[in-house]
Amino acid sequence: MNAPIRTRNRTIRVEEEFQLIDTATRCMAARARDIAGTRPTTGFTPEMQECVVQSASAAHASVENLTQDLLDRRAALNESAAELGLAIAAAGTVPMASKSTVEVFHNESFRKLSADYGLLAREQLVCGTQIHVEVADRDEALAVAAGISRYLPLLLALSASSPFNSEGQDTGYASSRYLAWARWPTTGSHPPARTSAEYDALVSGLVEARVISGPSMIYYDLRPSQQRNGLELRIADACPSVDTTITIAALFRALVEREAQLDDPTPPLNPAIQRAATWRAARFGMEGDLLDPETSAPRSAREVLLDLVELLRPQLTATGDFERVDALARRAVMAGSSAFRQRRALRRRGRPDDVMDLLVAETASSTDSTQLFSTDEDVFKAYVPIEGVEMDHFTDEAFDAAGLPRDLYKQTVEAATRLGPVGLRTQQVNAERDLTVRGVTFRVTGESHARAFSMDMMPRIIDHSTWRHLSTGAEQRAKAINAFLNDVYGEQAILRDGRLPLDILDKSPGYRRAGQTALRGSVRNHVSGVDLIYSERNGWQILEDNVRMPSGLTFALEARAMSQRNYPELFDTAPAGLNDTSGCYSMFYDTLLAAAPPGAGEDPHIVIASPGQHDPSFFEQVQISEATGIPIVTPDQLVVEDHVAYEVSSGSRRRVDVAYLRQDEEMFLTSRGADGEPLRYPIQSAISAGHLTIANALGNGIGDDKAIYAFVPQMIEYYLGEKPLINHVPTYLCSIREQRDMVIERLDELVVKPIDGYGGSGITIGPEATDEELALRREELQVRPEQFIAQEVVSLSTLPTFEGVSMQPRHVDLRLFTHLRAGSGPGELTAVTAPAGLTRVAPAGSLVVNSSRGGGGKDTWIVVEDATNPSAASTTP
The missing domain is CATH 3.30.1490.270 (Dna Ligase; domain 1)
Structure with missing residues (x-):
């Protein structure tokens, strides 16, 4: 039975560690001594690393006073930092560091620590938050520590702010800091001692064994405070949000008070379960399941947190903190962890400095940083046009100008609203893990490593009539460009007739002599991509052509698979007649098979010519290979003899009839084959002899030329005798x-x-x-x-994109993939557009949707058959 709740408040004291950031470079700055010297009386002290400074609050009985103290100290520290061209960031780790920041602070004790613990000390580029709650003495501190320990994983999850290592790589953990910190020899949930005498004996034994140098190196998640009667919580990451720190502090104080008043102390968890629960919290933060402190069964972090607040209602009420903590806890649930927000910031544009800017802004905020985000359960409540876009230029495909969902999107919007931000975020985290497991990656320009391709759960929906218009227009364009490629590398009639200026051709870097090797009249752009945009003012327009090596089909198919596996509530709202993407790889194979030269025989051998696994789109090549059975070969596995190409690998040798080229043609032609000789002339001889087809053909880069793009409408009229079906920019x-x-x-x-x-x-x-x-x-x-x-x-339309808490409009385009095959008669072509489109999503504040610039994707729901569903109204607003 609980004893009566005390009326006095135990005091709370907080120590926060901050990373020092150079505002010009956004890298960590090793200038802790400079900061400490500017305000020597305000409690700013250096830590072991020269890029970290600590601020210690006074002891407060009032949570309100503690909050103001922390805000004031952060403001003062920021003011001192600004004088030196610096800023502070409260986070367990930050993604940008230089070698100079890894220096250990130059005083004897820290140098000794580095000498004794080597790499372990030097790699501790981590920051934490320590919270001290008043206790009667060390005996009381140790008596309550064991019972509180089962709730520590939740407090770690709340604080999680270290998803990246110092090189900007995503560790996969919400708190990588905790994993790094746990490597010290004296870590764990709480000391194995119930009295101060036992604790002193433990410390003495470790010192005598020369494992530690003194009591300050006892790094348990809970330990008696070193300087006064208090119990110290050490498990938390440094928190950019002051209110997150306050929430953890108030809960910790209430836990201490509750445990102190129990007649029977709460038993600690089995050490293996405790370790597993802590690992899970470090891994997933607030975005996954935690282990329930009472049952050890997996439960959502939301439920575990709100249950703890309710469990501590008597203690929080007695200190006057219940309403405040309850509100802050619910806001924390809605906003998610700092780790989640940092990952979202990186995905928007693929720039680590965006993460740094976010952390600096949140650390400097005079109010709770989570207020930067909507915390309403309705994820569409704050859905508004993008700032700076005039309403008459603004076209949202899912919502009309009055802010109401269009008919085709109503059911999906309702399903997303029912799931709410927490449900959507949980599914999003699971989906991102799924994409990582499947290896759905792309390397952003400037990054040394691939990362998961960002996929949003809200689909794009295209009705039957719009699909018919777009696919027919794309096929018309593919035929015209194919005719142009054959002509410009042949008779050049379009130049002779004055329909294309000669100087445009002369100045095109995509015009290559190698393009003349393909057989006259053949299919050249076997698989072409076309990028389309939509706006209410201009309708659908073609923005770009891709006839060299269009990528993205695999990402379109993965977006569908992701929707089906991870967002069943949303996918169940798909309209009747939805496109089936399962045959897209077979269509791809059939197109390459149809490209085989006449002498290939009944069983043509097709290969994917790839630069290898370091190519940004290697994932797509692997998926195509696995789905079609077409092997991937690198240039050093090819050889040409007597104008016939062969694949040479693992001692085997097989004739190659079709090579699907997935690398820059110059890099391919200048590479050395299996015989050590450059491939250029042997490959061209095999093509000219009619023994090898390169798909797409060499020299096709001229079709991607932005200057040539300007003349495609004239090409459609010149070669096909038709008017363009889709508008041109x-x-x-x-x-x-x-x-x-x-x-x-x-x-x-x-x-x-x-x-x-x-x-x-x-x-x-x-x-x-x-x-x-x-x-x-x-x-x-x-x-x-x-x-x-x-x-x-041009005005790109927008679609709702989930930004972790609410839906925000983001600009989109659409890439379609058209296949060309030779028909039965001379010069006849068969064109068909794959029933799958890749909707590409621009990062926040950008019109550039390209994956290599940090863009993402969406599942594209195409109504390929006339639907009887009355909701299948026109998708065109």
Whole structure:
């Protein structure tokens, strides 16, 4: 039975550790001595690493006073840091460090620690939060520690803020700090001692054994405070949110009070269960299941936290903290852990400095950082147009201008609303784990390692009539470009008839002599991709062509698989007649099979010519290989003899009839084959002899040329005698002086692209560019105008994208994949568009959707058959 609740409040004291950040580079800065010297009387002290400084609060009985104390000390520390060009970040780890920051602080005790513990001491680039709660004496501290220990994993999950290591790599853990800290020899949940005498004997024994140098090196998650009567909590990461720290402190104090008043102390968990529960908390934070402190069964972090608040209601009420802590706990549940927010920040643009900016901003916030996010259960309540976009230019495909869901999206919006932010976030974390397990990765430009391709759960829905229009238009375009490629590498009639200026061809870097090796009249763009955008003002428009080596089909299929496995409540709302993506790989295989040269025989051998596993899209190559049985070969596994190509691997040798090229053609042709000789002329001889087909054909890069893009509508009329079915984005050729001068004059209003750019590289979006970026582009246009084109800033439609707490509008485009095969008669072509589209999602604040620039994807629901479902209204707003 519980004893009566005390009326006095135990005091709480908090020590916070902060990383020092250089505001210019956003890297950690080894300047703790400079900071400590600026305000020597305010309690700022250096830690073991020179890039870390500690701030210690006074002891407070009032949670309100403690909150203000922490805010004041952070403000003072930030002020001191700002004078030195620094800022502070409260996080268990930060993703940007340099070698200079790994220096141990230059005083004798810290140098001795480094000498005694070596790498263990030097690698402790971690920051924690220590909370001291007043107790009568050390005996009381040790008496209550064992009973409190079972609740420690929850407090760790609440604080989790260290998902990245110092090199910016995602560790897969919400608190990697705890894993690093647990390597010290004196760690665990609580000391194996119930009295101060036992504790002193334990410490003395460890000192005599020369395992530690003194009591300060007892690093248990709970330990008696060193300087006064208190019980110290050491398990928590440093928390960017002051309110998170306050929530943990208030819960910890209430746990101490509750345990002190129990007639029968709460028994500790089995050590193996305790360790497992702590590991699980470090792994998943608030975004996964924890082990229930009472039953040890998996339960959602939300339930475990709210149950603990309710369990401690008497103690929290007695101190006047219940309503405050209950509200803060619910807000923490809604906002998720800092680790989750950091991962979301990185995924938006793929830039670690975005994570640093987030941590610095949250640490400096005078209010709870989670207030930066909506905490309403309705994930669509704050759904508004993107800031800076005028309403008459704004087109959201899921919601109308009145903020109401369009008919085709109503059921899906309702299902997402029922799941709420916590349910969606839980499913999102599971989905991201699923993508990681399956290896669905892409390497963002500038990153040394691949990361999981970001997939959002809210689908894009395209109705039957829109699909028919888009697929037919894409097939028309693919046929016209194929005719152009055959012509431009053959008779060049389009030049002779003046429908394409000769200088455009001469200046195109994609125009290669190797393109002349393909057989005349053959299919050249076997699988082509076309990127489409939509806006209410302009309808559907084609933005770019991809006839060199379009990627993304696998990501479209993985998005569907992810929806079915991880978001069943949403997927169940799909309209009737939904596209079946299961045959897309078979279609791919059949297209390559149809590309085999006449002498290939009844069983043509097809290979995927790849640069290897370091290629950014290697995952896609592997998936295609596994689904179709087509082997992946690298250039050093190919050899050509007597104008016939062979695959040579593991002692075997087999003729190659079709090579699906998934690398830059120049890199491929200049690579050395299995015989050590460059592949260029042997491969070209095999193509010319009609013994080998390269898909897509060599020289196809001219079809991706942004200047050539401007003439595709004329190509459709010239080669097919048809009007373009899908609109075109007006394009200015900077190689023409008058157009270049106009572009320079309107540079801050236009999008300028390199004619040979891929993956969104080299693009300048005038309204988003800095003065320095515009000045550099202006100079390039004056010196090398032929290398650029310009377009008006087009209005990309938006779709809801889950940002961890609420849905936000993000710009999207659509990539479709069209297959061309030779028909039965001379010059006849069969065109079919794969029943799968990749909806690409731009990061927050960007119009660039490319995966290599940090963009993500969505499942695309295509109604490929006339649906009887009355909700299958037009997807076009």
